[in-house]
Amino acid sequence: MLNYIIRRILYALPILAGVNLITFTLFFVVNTPDDMARMHLGTKHVTEEAIWKWKEEHGYNKPLLYHETAPGLNKFTDTIFFEKSVAMFAFDFGRADDGRDIAHEIQSRMWPSLAIALPVFLLGLLAYITFALTMIFFRATYIDFWGVILCVMLMSISSLFYIIGGQFLIGKLWHLVPISGYGSGLNIGRFLVLPVVIGVISSAGANTRWYRTLFLEEINKEYVRTARAKGLSESAVLFRHILKNAMIPILTGTVAVIPLLFLGGLITESFFGIPGLGSYTIDAIQSQDFAVVRAMVFLGSLLYIAGLVLTDISYTLADPRVRLE
Amino acid sequence: MKKIRLQIICKHCFFVLIHFFSRLAFHRKSFFGLYFLTLALSGCADIWNNPYPSPDSGKNILYSAFAERPKHLDPVQSYSSNEIQFTAQIYQPPLQYHFLKRPLVLISQTVSNMPTVRYFDNNDTPLPADAADTQIAYSVYEISIRPGIRYQPHPAFARDEQNELLYHALTAQDIQRIDKISDFEHSGTRELVADDYIYQIKRLAHPSLHSPIFGLMADYITGLREYADILKEQAKIQSGNTFLDLRNFPLSGVEQIDSHTYRIRIQGKYPQFIYWLTMAFFAPVPWEADHFFSQPGMAEKNFTLDWYPVGTGPYMLTENNPNRIMVLERNPNFQGEFYPDEGMPEDVTKGLLQDAGEPLPFIDKIVYSREKESIPYWNKFLQGYYDASSIGSDSFDQAVQITGQGEATITEEMEAQGIRLETAVAPSTYYMGFNMLDPVVGGRTSEEKASARKLRQAISIAINYEEYLSIFANGRGIAAQSPIPPGIEGYHEGEAGINPVVYEWHNGEARRKSISQAKILLAEAGYPGGISRKTGKPLVLYYDVTARSADDRSVLDWMRKQFRKIDIQLVVRSTDYNRFQDKIRKGNAQIFEWGWNADYPDPENFLFLLYGPQGKVGNSGENAANYDNAEFNRLFEQMKNMEHGPQRINIIDRMIAILREDAPWLWGYHPKEFALFHAWYKNVKPNRMSYNLIKYYRIDPELRDQKRNEWNKPVLWPTGIATALLIFILLPAWVAYRRKQQQSATHQTA
Numbered sequence A: 001m002l003n004y005i006i007r008r009i010l011y012a013l014p015i016l017a018g019v020n021l022i023t024f025t026l027f028f029v030v031n032t033p034d035d036m037a038r039m040h041l042g043t044k045h046v047t048e049e050a051i052w053k054w055k056e057e058h059g060y061n062k063p064l065l066y067h068e069t070a071p072g073l074n075k076f077t078d079t080i081f082f083e084k085s086v087a088m089f090a091f092d093f094g095r096a097d098d099g100r101d102i103a104h105e106i107q108s109r110m111w112p113s114l115a116i117a118l119p120v121f122l123l124g125l126l127a128y129i130t131f132a133l134t135m136i137f138f139r140a141t142y143i144d145f146w147g148v149i150l151c152v153m154l155m156s157i158s159s160l161f162y163i164i165g166g167q168f169l170i171g172k173l174w175h176l177v178p179i180s181g182y183g184s185g186l187n188i189g190r191f192l193v194l195p196v197v198i199g200v201i202s203s204a205g206a207n208t209r210w211y212r213t214l215f216l217e218e219i220n221k222e223y224v225r226t227a228r229a230k231g232l233s234e235s236a237v238l239f240r241h242i243l244k245n246a247m248i249p250i251l252t253g254t255v256a257v258i259p260l261l262f263l264g265g266l267i268t269e270s271f272f273g274i275p276g277l278g279s280y281t282i283d284a285i286q287s288q289d290f291a292v293v294r295a296m297v298f299l300g301s302l303l304y305i306a307g308l309v310l311t312d313i314s315y316t317l318a319d320p321r322v323r324l325e
Numbered sequence B: 001m002k003k004i005r006l007q008i009i010c011k012h013c014f015f016v017l018i019h020f021f022s023r024l025a026f027h028r029k030s031f032f033g034l035y036f037l038t039l040a041l042s043g044c045a046d047i048w049n050n051p052y053p054s055p056d057s058g059k060n061i062l063y064s065a066f067a068e069r070p071k072h073l074d075p076v077q078s079y080s081s082n083e084i085q086f087t088a089q090i091y092q093p094p095l096q097y098h099f100l101k102r103p104l105v106l107i108s109q110t111v112s113n114m115p116t117v118r119y120f121d122n123n124d125t126p127l128p129a130d131a132a133d134t135q136i137a138y139s140v141y142e143i144s145i146r147p148g149i150r151y152q153p154h155p156a157f158a159r160d161e162q163n164e165l166l167y168h169a170l171t172a173q174d175i176q177r178i179d180k181i182s183d184f185e186h187s188g189t190r191e192l193v194a195d196d197y198i199y200q201i202k203r204l205a206h207p208s209l210h211s212p213i214f215g216l217m218a219d220y221i222t223g224l225r226e227y228a229d230i231l232k233e234q235a236k237i238q239s240g241n242t243f244l245d246l247r248n249f250p251l252s253g254v255e256q257i258d259s260h261t262y263r264i265r266i267q268g269k270y271p272q273f274i275y276w277l278t279m280a281f282f283a284p285v286p287w288e289a290d291h292f293f294s295q296p297g298m299a300e301k302n303f304t305l306d307w308y309p310v311g312t313g314p315y316m317l318t319e320n321n322p323n324r325i326m327v328l329e330r331n332p333n334f335q336g337e338f339y340p341d342e343g344m345p346e347d348v349t350k351g352l353l354q355d356a357g358e359p360l361p362f363i364d365k366i367v368y369s370r371e372k373e374s375i376p377y378w379n380k381f382l383q384g385y386y387d388a389s390s391i392g393s394d395s396f397d398q399a400v401q402i403t404g405q406g407e408a409t410i411t412e413e414m415e416a417q418g419i420r421l422e423t424a425v426a427p428s429t430y431y432m433g434f435n436m437l438d439p440v441v442g443g444r445t446s447e448e449k450a451s452a453r454k455l456r457q458a459i460s461i462a463i464n465y466e467e468y469l470s471i472f473a474n475g476r477g478i479a480a481q482s483p484i485p486p487g488i489e490g491y492h493e494g495e496a497g498i499n500p501v502v503y504e505w506h507n508g509e510a511r512r513k514s515i516s517q518a519k520i521l522l523a524e525a526g527y528p529g530g531i532s533r534k535t536g537k538p539l540v541l542y543y544d545v546t547a548r549s550a551d552d553r554s555v556l557d558w559m560r561k562q563f564r565k566i567d568i569q570l571v572v573r574s575t576d577y578n579r580f581q582d583k584i585r586k587g588n589a590q591i592f593e594w595g596w597n598a599d600y601p602d603p604e605n606f607l608f609l610l611y612g613p614q615g616k617v618g619n620s621g622e623n624a625a626n627y628d629n630a631e632f633n634r635l636f637e638q639m640k641n642m643e644h645g646p647q648r649i650n651i652i653d654r655m656i657a658i659l660r661e662d663a664p665w666l667w668g669y670h671p672k673e674f675a676l677f678h679a680w681y682k683n684v685k686p687n688r689m690s691y692n693l694i695k696y697y698r699i700d701p702e703l704r705d706q707k708r709n710e711w712n713k714p715v716l717w718p719t720g721i722a723t724a725l726l727i728f729i730l731l732p733a734w735v736a737y738r739r740k741q742q743q744s745a746t747h748q749t750a
Helices: A002-030 A033-041 A048-058 A080-089 A102-137 A142-156 A159-173 A185-202 A204-219 A222-229 A234-245 A247-257 A259-263 A266-272 A280-286 A290-318 B002-024 B028-044 B081-090 B172-176 B194-203 B214-218 B224-237 B287-293 B345-349 B374-382 B412-416 B446-462 B465-472 B515-524 B550-564 B577-586 B604-610 B630-640 B646-662 B701-711 B717-749
Strands: B061-066 B095-097 B106-108 B116-120 B138-144 B254-258 B261-267 B315-321 B325-330 B365-370 B388-390 B400-402 B408-410 B420-425 B428-434 B477-479 B503-506 B509-512 B540-546 B569-575 B591-597 B665-677
Touching (some): A002 A080, A002 A290, A102 A204, A102 A234, A102 A266, A102 A280, A159 A185, A159 B374, A185 A204, A204 A247, A259 A290, B081 B315, B081 B325, B465 B550, B540 B577, B577 B591, B604 B630, B604 B646
Parallel strands (some): B061 B365
Antiparallel strands (some): B254 B261, B315 B325, B400 B408, B428 B591
């Protein structure tokens, strides 16, 4: 398994380099270094001299990908792309264009993101699987029928509506929790209730239907019939046998996203005033801060690759027949 | 403490009772009991939705919000309003605007007397104040600051027993242990001296600071441009060491006279320079702070002067987490400033002079929470958790009603909450510009130019900005008659102020000329019925705008409709902001929209936007329309250096008359800002030019607490109902489950 993991990590390197190149190209197709300088220097009284100085100071005064007049290998290394990319592979994310240390910023912002995303993930998983198994337990009854209708209804509503509706009802009309904000220490709990509840409910429809479909595929298999023939109760059949056998697709859909929980959610964090990583990338795109965009895309790719490796490892735990070679 | 305990007990009561009632709900008879009991329970709870820590209740704290994180808090860089709202409370430039007097009056902030200016010729001979501009080689501003002003407590000033600076030789390991500035055990202060102001002026030229006004000031402050070159060279020599000790590099344009007096030398005559002395660019920065933050390891922990300002102002930044919260607290060393004892006559009736002579500031602490979305911000304002709010278009109808006379007043709902409305026309202008280099709307030959002028005048009549403001801005703005907004010298009220090219004075009010008059002008321009007399083709114009959201489509449709009124086809060319700016710089746009917020309350700051040598194309100036009229340019040069007074106004009137006739812009509108304040918020007088106003504000925390408690009682019955409903739904399922399990067991037994 160790060989497999090392191989996957080595595969990740060209993927990360490719993602980095694509991010770089896309960003600079839209924004030139001059545009970035103007964005940071403001719109008033900005001179060409000031723009040149800004670019020089921030290392954007070189060619993007190819330095025609440079000698030898420097044609490729004496470029913005090379200079800005190499350090990232050593996890040196550098500074944002406003001077803040990006690594420090990521460290401080990932915990609030995780504080929302982790409970939503765990509670959601528990609720969706329970709800799906309940529908399977009562399949072909009114509970299953209305359950599916409820899921379709929940799926049909925009996540923004859940947020605004939740804030309106629970925060504004009933005054049960703060509408938005974030605290420190144990005080954060009361700020998390509403976004976590909304996070769980807003994804309930699609996820429950997904799990229900997985369980339905399993329920008519021969091992289930055998279990029932042994005289096991229906709940034992569902929890001990069906749930275990449906674990591979469940792990495929869940383990890969675990590392991404650190990155948070854009709309939720924005509406609830959560100082997480969710809006960091969007803020950076809006302010044309390439340093942050590059770092966040790199981190996102890295975490996604890590998630896929973890998924593969989790298969071996869930199904002894799976071997990573 | 008692209050917190009570709150916890109440919360426990709630959950225990909910559990109890849930059990009761299994019995049908108890269901209605549950409803009424939970209803009754809702009356005995404390407030639960307070986003602030309970111990802060009743304290003299102002609660505000910010949507966008400030990029720079270094006074040499901060220029945006979301940055100045912080730096203006912390730093003290030499001058400020009077809080109550209108039109705005400059007064001292730290100076003992208002700065004096003297003029000199090329031979350093002093000239009289009324000397001709051509004679003046340079001006000297002499500024004397009050003794006894002290900096906020800060570790940068801390000294040991040998009077050596305590934290100026820190190692990376020392800094590693520090997470916030307050983690330094000791702090100190010192008196403000003239050298601190000089130090900051030198910082304008610092090679790594990129002051947005360096380019502008380098044209005026003697030697500043050359100074930047010297510093750049020095920075290269000492690469690796981030601290450039500016005290070792003299700047010829600034001179220390004594410990509390300094002089600034300005090339030629620049009377508007005095307004720059109200801005943080000219605030004092102590070298100790600069050195302190330049130590190795500081920047890695985001300890920079850009992030932790050090000033002499009424407040100091004690918490800076721009992702969540920023806190200003009273500077314990601030003293010597008092609430004004004179203002305008209406200020007495409004109660704005009740605090006359009281020492400033009144508020102990300001908590700014980050609120990126307008909906939660608005709802928290209504709950009393923000003390003031602007009005978004979504909430406008809820907050404001327009009377039959067109006056905006607060709605009854808001009035019942004690909320009051303050409005003020901003010193800003939003206009639609014509690119004068374009052959169609600007013209190349004199014949084409005359034709294009008529075309622009026709369009000026057709675009109905009164309608625009009514439809798209809830009436929040006034249609502009010229580039100069109200409150600025050169603006005239009534008939004298109307633009005769577009308006007629009728029954005591300005009335836009008719479309038929616009069509006559269009025909005179060579486009009768919107068809070019030369080519026989319909007239098509191009409107360049930045990328618009779906919501803005209606604005663009409205704009096309306005042009259609005079048979002109308008093609909208939407692009992103970078490309849009690029088009303007290169002169590739035909018609565009733009805006300007004043730096200072002087007509020069608006009229220079149409001064020929400021053209975007060729000169990279601020004249986006590339308008260049020799007579206007001549008058501008004459006006900009004149003292305020009737003679200057006369010249401004002549300049505006030229502009109105030439119509290089559709004058657009001046936005009117609406803001809501709770009843506990006192001493509010709108002033969009000053940002250091918090020191004048007063809060009644007791009233705020009382209202918050009144408005935010938890409503628990819906939770009870929801629980009961859930039980009601799950009960049959539970019964079915039990039955199924029993059947299975029976089957097994059989």
